[in-house]
Amino acid sequence: MTGxxxxxxxxxxxxxxxxxxxxxxxxxxxxxxxLRERFGLTPVEACTAIAQANLILARVE
Incomplete structure (x- = not known):
């Protein structure tokens, strides 16, 4: 993986x-x-972050 x-x-x-x-x-x-504005993500990266956030929330519940 590159930097x-x-x-x-x-x-x-x-x-x-x-x-x-x-x-x-x-x-x-x-x-x-x-997410795009706050973290400088692309649309695809923002969607990936949303999916990860949903997984985080699923683990908490």
Whole structure:
């Protein structure tokens, strides 16, 4: 894995954690838009982060 790939993976992981721990009422925009703006993700990366956040939440419940 190259440094660039690792950086993107770290950003996706960070975004997923943020999304899983931030209540919906504190998010004023669609998740993909927020993740792209806040973490600099591509649309595909944002969707990956959303999927990871859902897995995080499933493990908590």
């Amino acid at each position: 660039l790939d690792h950086e993107h993976t770290a950003a996706i992981d960070e975004a997923a954690t943020w999304l899983a721990t931030t209540p919906r009422r504190q998010r004023d925009r669609p998740a993909v838009v927020l």
